[in-house]
Structure formats: structure tokens, C-alpha cells
Amino acid sequence: MQLMWEDIMVNATEYRGMAADHHRLAGMCRSPESREQHLRREKELLVLANSEECPHGARAPQHASHPQLVK
Numbered sequence: 001m002q003l004m005w006e007d008i009m010v011n012a013t014e015y016r017g018m019a020a021d022h023h024r025l026a027g028m029c030r031s032p033e034s035r036e037q038h039l040r041r042e043k044e045l046l047v048l049a050n051s052e053e054c055p056h057g058a059r060a061p062q063h064a065s066h067p068q069l070v071k
Helices: 012-028 032-053
Strands: none
Touching: 012 032
16 A cells, blocks of 8 residues: 655755754754754754765755754
């Protein structure tokens, strides 16, 4: 059985929007564990956004407020 969301293609802009939502939610959290979970998800989504922009390992220009981790 295939889930409906599996057919939806997400692009880098949408990943960045989802990351911004998690950043906002992290700021509203009272528990440190929940805050860390949202911040961790934000980072994961930003990595996905960067990989969508640079699928072959080339690095895209980045905004100063979103530093990219270097592997």
C-alpha cells in the first residue's frame, strides 16, 4: 500500500519552509527535550534542502543565518 504523501515531490524551498516552522516551534517549547527535537529536525530539513539544491556535491551560496556544516 502506497501512502498519499509518498507521491509529493518536495523542493528545497519547501524544506526550508518546514525547517523555519520547526525553528519557530522550538522557540515556543518549554521542555528542553522538545526544543532539541525541533532544532534537530530543523537541521535535518536544511540538509535536505541543501542536497536538493546541490544534488552532485556542488555547494550553493548560503545565507549567513543558515551556516552549512562541512563534511
